[in-house]
Amino acid sequence: MNYNWNWGILLQPEPGGAGSYLHYLIVGLGWTLATALAAWVIALAIGAIVGTLRTTPLKWIVRLGNGYVEIFRNVPLIVQMFLWYFVLPELLPRALGDWMKQIPPPWGSYLPAVLCLGIYTSVRVAEQVRAGIQSLPRGQAMAGTALGLTLPQTYRFVLLPMALRIVLPPLTSEFLNIVKNSSVALTIGLLELTGRARAMQEFSFQVFEAFAAATVIYLLTNLVVVFGMRTLERRVRVPGLIGAQQAGAH
Amino acid sequence: MFAGYDFDVIQRSAWYLFREGMTFTVTLTLLAMTGGVVFGTLLAMMRLSSMRPLAWMAGAYVNLMRSVPLVLVIFWFFFLVPYIGAWLIGEKNPIRVGAFWSAVITFTMFEAAYYCEIMRAGIQSISRGQVAASLALGLNYWQTMGQIVLPQAFRNMVPVLLTQTIILFQDTSLVYVISATDFLGAAVKVANRDYRLVEMYTFVAVVYFIVSFTASNYVYRLQKRIAVIR
Numbered sequence: 090m091n092y093n094w095n096w097g098i099l100l101q102p103e104p105g106g107a108g109s110y111l112h113y114l115i116v117g118l119g120w121t122l123a124t125a126l127a128a129w130v131i132a133l134a135i136g137a138i139v140g141t142l143r144t145t146p147l148k149w150i151v152r153l154g155n156g157y158v159e160i161f162r163n164v165p166l167i168v169q170m171f172l173w174y175f176v177l178p179e180l181l182p183r184a185l186g187d188w189m190k191q192i193p194p195p196w197g198s199y200l201p202a203v204l205c206l207g208i209y210t211s212v213r214v215a216e217q218v219r220a221g222i223q224s225l226p227r228g229q230a231m232a233g234t235a236l237g238l239t240l241p242q243t244y245r246f247v248l249l250p251m252a253l254r255i256v257l258p259p260l261t262s263e264f265l266n267i268v269k270n271s272s273v274a275l276t277i278g279l280l281e282l283t284g285r286a287r288a289m290q291e292f293s294f295q296v297f298e299a300f301a302a303a304t305v306i307y308l309l310t311n312l313v314v315v316f317g318m319r320t321l322e323r324r325v326r327v328p329g330l331i332g333a334q335q336a337g338a339h
Numbered sequence: 340m341f342a343g344y345d346f347d348v349i350q351r352s353a354w355y356l357f358r359e360g361m362t363f364t365v366t367l368t369l370l371a372m373t374g375g376v377v378f379g380t381l382l383a384m385m386r387l388s389s390m391r392p393l394a395w396m397a398g399a400y401v402n403l404m405r406s407v408p409l410v411l412v413i414f415w416f417f418f419l420v421p422y423i424g425a426w427l428i429g430e431k432n433p434i435r436v437g438a439f440w441s442a443v444i445t446f447t448m449f450e451a452a453y454y455c456e457i458m459r460a461g462i463q464s465i466s467r468g469q470v471a472a473s474l475a476l477g478l479n480y481w482q483t484m485g486q487i488v489l490p491q492a493f494r495n496m497v498p499v500l501l502t503q504t505i506i507l508f509q510d511t512s513l514v515y516v517i518s519a520t521d522f523l524g525a526a527v528k529v530a531n532r533d534y535r536l537v538e539m540y541t542f543v544a545v546v547y548f549i550v551s552f553t554a555s556n557y558v559y560r561l562q563k564r565i566a567v568i569r
Contacts (some may be wrong), residue, residue: 092422163551165509168523175536196461265406271461272408276515283411296418304407304415311406 098295099302110289112228117285118306124202128266131207136214144222144261149258165271169209173201174277195279202274210267221256224310254325258267261318265311282306348535349542360525368508371446378447379454386459404452410516416445417517440521450507457499461492498562505554
């Protein structure tokens with residue numbers, strides 16, 4: 090293979106003049122995390138609400154929730170990005186649409202990217218929350234009703250405290266997904282980690298160093314997230330469940 | 340909201356979108372699915388192998404692929420494949436590989452990691468007694484796998500494999516980043532040429548929705564039908 094390796098490139102200044110290429114990539118990681126975290130807040134909030142509503146006995150609310158999930162699950166993420174970035178401002182009232190188009194970069198890409206990723210992921214969170222609530226024995230909801238709790242109270246005091254703790258492990262992988270999926274935002278011009286690796290390749294022609302550095306940064310981020318979530322899982326796990334016993338056996 | 344919505348541009352370009360774009364998307368999906376399932380099954384067999392280095396290598400590969408964004412993997416292979424190709428055929432300079440074959444290789448390698456995890460669960464769902472019985476009958480490893488374990492594992496996992504394929508079908512739209520003319524890429528070209536972004540992007544979203552929604556409903560029904568037999 091004829092490829093001139095030059096790992097030193099990472100320490101050389103990037104054309105923007107703000108620092109080395111490595112610094113440039115790490116700022117990209119900052120944008121990746123800023124996008125993922127903001128979107129995660131949206132995803133958790135909407136996902137928990139929609140997931141809960143889909144388990145209620147109210148038929149039309151369940152149907153509405155199902156419709157929401159189907160719509161955002163069956164359209165590719167990149168197409169959704171384009172809808173938020175290019176199409177939404179055209180469909181809104183003119184003043185609002187113009188305002189959206191004039192948001193200065195990088196916020197002009199950041200905002201649609203966060204909304205898009207948040208709602209895209211909320212669907213997956215909703216599925217997990219629904220599965221978590223439905224995994225509880227039916228007797229718990231019945232006991233709540235028998236004790237004279239209203240439906241909202243049954244959810245608030247009986248079902249959700251259990252269900253939310255049960256769904257935490259699957260949510261870890263959803264959070265890892267949101268970090269990875271934030272790379273799709275490069276298609277609407279957000280210079281996050283992957284976008285910056287691509288830009289570094291174009292500036293420096295050192296393709297593999299750029300992508301290898303980005304890959305390593307993603308791997309390290311994954312490790313940190315997995316480690317953090319494990320700690321959280323251990324703190325909130327439900328005593329007496331099989332998962333808790335296994336974790337305790339180590 | 341839809342005042343000034345130009346349905347004509349969709350009508351004018353529909354033939355091009357489906358003939359060029361959808362053909363690309365569907366061919367890519369089918370090739371990557373076939374390659375991914377085959378390679379993924381081999382990876383799953385490696386992961387479950389009693390030979391430690393094999394299991395370790397397959398595990399490392401799967402974890403690596405699953406921790407990196409698909410967009411980055413697409414970039415990696417887009418630049419890496421020409422070099423690997425040159426190395427394989429002993430050429431000095433990187434060979435030319437079109438966006439299509441680059442995408443086929445990328446998605447085969449990437450999806451294999453996901454298909455591997457599905458097949459691993461499938462293989463692990465077969466009772467140990469069957470393997471023991473088959474070895475006792477004098478079948479070797481490959482015969483046991485090929486005639487006893489894999490057919491059942493595959494059958495049990497068909498719904499999950501198909502669901503993963505629907506995800507693959509949606510993921511292929513990311514070849515946009517290497518400027519390939521898949522269904523989305525074709526629509527982007529028309530959208531930019533005629534300055535009809537709203538119409539083209541909503542149309543693309545609707546088509547993807549209809550295909551994926553129909554397919555996942557079919558998989559759901561299939562799952563129910565298969566579940567009864569066991």
